[in-house]
Amino acid sequence: xxxxxxxxxxxxxxxxxxxxxxxxxxxxxxxxxxxxxxxxxxxxxxxxxxxxxxxxxxxxxxxxxxxxxxxxxxxxxxxxxxxxxxxxxxxxxxxxxxxxxxxxxxxxxxxxxxxxxxxxxxxxxxxxxxxxxxxxxxxxxxxxxxxxxxxxxxxxxxxxxxxxxxxxxxxxxxxxxxxxxxxxxxxxxxxxxxxxxxxxxxxxxxxxxxxxxxxxxxxxxxxxxxxxxxxxxxxxxxxxxxxxxxxxxxxxxxxxxxxxxxxxxxxxxxxxxxxxxxxxxxxxxxxxxxxxxxxxxxxxxxxxxxxxxxxx
Numbered sequence: 001x002x003x004x005x006x007x008x009x010x011x012x013x014x015x016x017x018x019x020x021x022x023x024x025x026x027x028x029x030x031x032x033x034x035x036x037x038x039x040x041x042x043x044x045x046x047x048x049x050x051x052x053x054x055x056x057x058x059x060x061x062x063x064x065x066x067x068x069x070x071x072x073x074x075x076x077x078x079x080x081x082x083x084x085x086x087x088x089x090x091x092x093x094x095x096x097x098x099x100x101x102x103x104x105x106x107x108x109x110x111x112x113x114x115x116x117x118x119x120x121x122x123x124x125x126x127x128x129x130x131x132x133x134x135x136x137x138x139x140x141x142x143x144x145x146x147x148x149x150x151x152x153x154x155x156x157x158x159x160x161x162x163x164x165x166x167x168x169x170x171x172x173x174x175x176x177x178x179x180x181x182x183x184x185x186x187x188x189x190x191x192x193x194x195x196x197x198x199x200x201x202x203x204x205x206x207x208x209x210x211x212x213x214x215x216x217x218x219x220x221x222x223x224x225x226x227x228x229x230x231x232x233x234x235x236x237x238x239x240x241x242x243x244x245x246x247x248x249x250x251x252x253x254x255x256x257x258x259x260x261x262x263x264x265x266x267x268x269x270x271x272x273x274x275x276x277x278x279x280x281x282x283x284x285x286x287x288x289x290x291x292x293x294x295x296x297x298x299x300x301x302x303x304x305x306x307x308x309x310x311x312x
Contacts, residue, residue: 016306075114085124095175133234212259230276
């Protein structure tokens with residue numbers, strides 16, 4: 001069992017949050033990802049590429065050009081719902097990736113400290129069904145995997161679930177479905193939604209946007225309130241290096257060409273709008289605005305979170 005402590009000094013805050021209108025979005029840290037993750041996940045993001053974009057250092061890459069990445073969730077309250085977006089890697093799971101295998105983190109305590117104890121969650125949104133986004137869907141109790149958020153509906157794209165239902169999974173992925181997806185389905189808690197091009201409104205101010213490519217049914221989460229907007233990326237953008245280099249894709253993209261097209265379209269739609277972009281794997285400071293143009297290259301203008309001064 002790997003016991004992992006998230007170094008709050010590296011984040012600047014133990015539980016940072018951002019305001020969007022009257023909404024407050026909390027980042028709930030799980031674990032920083034080890035340095036080899038970037039070289040594996042985004043192999044074309046070499047030190048030479050990173051060096052072309054000085055603004056990536058020191059927050060998003062180390063001095064040698066190695067990418068920094070992290071695993072975390074986002075929690076917020078909207079229209080009477082207490083919502084969690086993605087659930088990370090999870091504790092005690094058998095995983096092929098050594099950095100994810102058999103973890104022991106205090107994620108649930110951090111979630112509770114942010115004001116969102118597990119029993120209080122009404123809705124869990126899964127941007128897609130990859131191992132590092134569904135792990136805390138379940139926890140082990142009496143030797144069985146049971147839903148961590150028993151009072152919540154779990155929601156993802158119908159396209160996403162149907163794709164994996166027909167996919168020839170290797171054993172590692174099949175194990176992930178057995179311990180982190182099927183128990184939620186067996187409990188009758190998983191809801192599948194159709195995502196048209198304009199997205200799906202869950203409640204006023206909360207919209208799911210189709211962002212396919214990384215997986216066929218991948219979605220991003222858009223929040224709006226009082227004229228302000230935020231977007232939680234999931235894995236349609238893994239790291240800020242993809243802002244100026246949108247042709248850099250992930251080694252696990254199901255459809256690399258579609259993933260790149262989605263990324264280019266999304267960045268163009270966000271540039272100069274003041275939308276707060278929150279990256280599901282972006283290391284601290286995690287969030288910012290998209291600046292620049294396709295010709296000159298986009299960049300993320302970071303916006304650090306504030307302290308845990310409010311509870312929703």
